[in-house]
Amino acid sequence: MAAPIVKRVVIAGGGTAGWVAAAALVKQLGPLLDITLVESDEIGTIGVGESTIPTSRSFHQLLGINEAAFMRHTQSTFKLGIAFENWGKIGDRYIHSFGEIGRKSTWMAPFHHFWMEAQAQGFGGSLDDYCYELQAANAERFATGETATLSYAYHLDATLYAQALRKLAEPAGVKRVEGKIDRVERDPESGFITALVLDSGTRIEGDLFLDCTGFRGLLIEQTLETGYEDWTHWLKTNSAYAVQTEAVGPPRPYTRAIAHEAGWRWQIPLQHRVGNGLVFASDYMSDDEAKAKLLAEIDGRPLFDPRLIRYRTGRRRKVWNGNCVALGLASGFIEPLESTSIHLVKIAITRLIESFPFGGISPAATERFNTNSRLEMEHIRDFIILHYHLNRRDEPFWQRCREMDVPETLTQRIAAFRDGALAYQENVDLFRVDSWVQVLMGQGLTPEGYHQLAKMMPPAELRQALSGLKETVAGAVAKLPAHDAFLRSYCPAV
Known part of the structure; x- marks a missing residue:
């Protein structure tokens, strides 16, 4: 073990990252820890992370958050996916939804292979016809409950979200300290952070420090000099x-x-x-x-x-360095295209809770944490690059994106889908097979082949199955109320 027992957790910075961490730690491990959050009202937050993905729902369940109350306080709306306009070429539009295409079955090939076989036989319509969430999004309809099993996320006010989490965390035992961090103290032998000293002179000691100070990375970079892996050669926006x-x-x-x-x-x-x-x-x-x-x-x-x-796209070379764990923008930044920023905070704090170093910080556990964090960010990075790389636009920016070399991991994915419609999800992949299929095809990549297992289904049976699925989706969407009407009845803003 590289450090004594860990009980005192100090969170540097508030905002969404800081209060997500505080709320999760106190709700799951509260009696075992002494949690302090340091933030200054004078330091603003970026505050543009206003779109989430469905993992937020399970995270809220973990914290015991009432959905309607949370949505009312944060002025939230429901989100079924993202509509991408003009990405393949000007005039194109497709939706990357949170839904499943078709339905689960015992077949050894995903639904889109059977749809491609139907296309080869001259029927089947659009792949979009078989996704409940996608069709509900296009119709601007929504409901939740036992009769409407949609997969969804939220659009929310990031500032109000942080406030709501603070109201949850402080009564549960999180101590908030107002003030600016003047300097960071370290142990001369281990290099571990020992305390934050505020401009008021207040000294806050801790055993484990969470860096939620945004792009500046006051602890993880300015103090520990962790290093940054730059991805701007792939993701050119800044x-x-x-x-x-x-x-x-x-x-x-x-x-x-x-x-x-x-x-x-x-x-x-x-x-x-x-x-x-x-x-x-x-x-x-x-x-x-x-x-x-x-x-x-x-x-x-x-x-x-x-x-x-x-901003500069990329990631810290270590998310966990010594006794400091970077969260949110302090850990790196891809870009907001697929609404993954808040998810990365939540998955990181969940991972930390699962392997919390009560008995001392283990280099082996730290390395595993860093490996999983790296792989997850790299896979999200590849998914974002995909949107830029597969385009048919004429402007210099888009030509550069189309012609650039991409990570080998993404090159393999594109080739596998182009050659045989093979889409896959690795163990640490955030995005499912359906997500890859929707974006790959939405960006204009038509596979040259598909799994021949689809030919095992008799044409009449395939036609009947697809027709039934399409009718089921259309019928379910028709029964949904308008999104706005459902919001007014479920969680009207106060």
Whole structure:
């Protein structure tokens, strides 16, 4: 063991990452730990992580969070997926939904192979016809409960979300200390962090420190000099403008990701407003051009002047270094395209709870934590690169993305799907087979072959099965209320 027992946990920084960590630790391990969170009201947060993926639901269940109450407080709406517009070429649109395509079966090949066999025989329609969540998103319908088993996530107000988690964490035993961190003290022999010293002179000692200080990485980088693996040669965007606007219509149950000549822009509908942003590569678009483009294309009155955010895609070489674990932006950043930022905080704190070093920090356990974190981020990275790499646009930015070398792991995935429609999910993959299929085909990659097992199904039986599935999906969607109407009855904003 490389350190004494761990009881005192100090969280440096608040925001979504800090309060997610605090709430999870105190709800799961509260009586065993002394948890302190240090933050300053004077230091703002990035606050654009307003879109989640379905893993947030299970995380909330772990914390005992009431869904309707949480959504009411955070002005949330439901999210069934992301609509990608103009990504393959201008005029294209597809949805990466959270749903399953077709249905589970005992066949040794996924549903899309059977759909491809139907296509070869001249029937089957669109692959989209067989996904409940995708069709519900297009129809802007939603419901939850025993009669509506949709897979979904949330659009939420990140600032209100952090406040809600704070209200959960503090009564449960988390001590919040207001103040700016002036310096970080370390043990001269082990190099471990021993205390945070605030500008007020207050000294906060700890056994384990969680760095939630954002891009600056005050503990993990500025203090421990962990190092950063740069991914900007694959992910060329490095800037974003963010602005909130008044809502001008009912909220859709999906995020919009609209590609433009040097990146893309997001539109995230909440109950009381809309979150907007424009992501761009500064080598291909100036700040002034990006800001003007965002303001020209948003709907509704801006609630403040757009805020500029600079970032560098990549990851810390170690997420856990010594007695410091980096969470959120302090651990690295891919980009917000598939709404994975909040998920990465939650999976990291869940992983930490599962292997919490009560008896001392084990180098072997730390290495395993770092390996899993690295693999998960690399697989998400590949999924994001895929959106950029498979395009048929003419602008210099998109040509560069199409022509660049990509990680070998992604090259293999693309080739496997191109050659035989093979899509797969590794052990630490966040995205399922259905996600890879929807994006690969949505970006315009048509496989040259597919699993011949599909030919084992008689044509009449295949036709009947697909027809029945399509009718089942359409019938289920028709029974759903409008998304906006369901929100008003389930969790009206206060």
